[in-house]
Amino acid sequence: MKIMTETWGQFKSFEGKQFKTFDAEFTQKVSNLLGGQDLTACFQCAKCSAGCPVSDKVNIQVHELMRMLLFGLEEVLETDMVWLCTTCYTCQERCPQGIDITDIIFGLKNMAFQKGITPAGYISARQSLYDKGRLYEPTDWEREDLELDDVPELDVNEIKKMLESTKLMKLQETE
Ligand code: SF4
């Protein structure tokens, strides 16, 4: 699983890292996200990280991610924690301060995506969904092996219409 973290995510460690500035505006921006209202209540107990199922796969633990947010460090968007989070909500359930941690991470994913900081697999999945209406295209021979009918026809234009209405395909660098 380590390979996964090595293929993307520029921020891998605090060691030797020099931060240019602590950006209070960034903290405020995250506080304004859905679920971000209690962000500053974090007192770094690390209970979130203690229950996180991907804690042994990530470079930055979730309580460290929260610390970065409190310090207004936008580099947080380049941490693998943002994308390796499975959105299981364990941290959110465990937080003694009632912080909506998982919801905040959803927001960070969106922010990272808009800045083009996204694992390649997510980009190709989005494109595949748009072009073919599926994330994975089953082949006829696979279905034949299972004695199933041919792959049903799909109206890709309907899928495109739905995706266009969500503006998913327009998400890109906005700043
Ligand atoms: S469990 Fe809550 S209070 Fe504790 S470090 Fe995590 S976010 Fe902060």
Ligand code: SF4
């Ligand atoms: S929601 Fe994400 S960060 Fe929170 S415990 Fe689950 S995997 Fe870890």
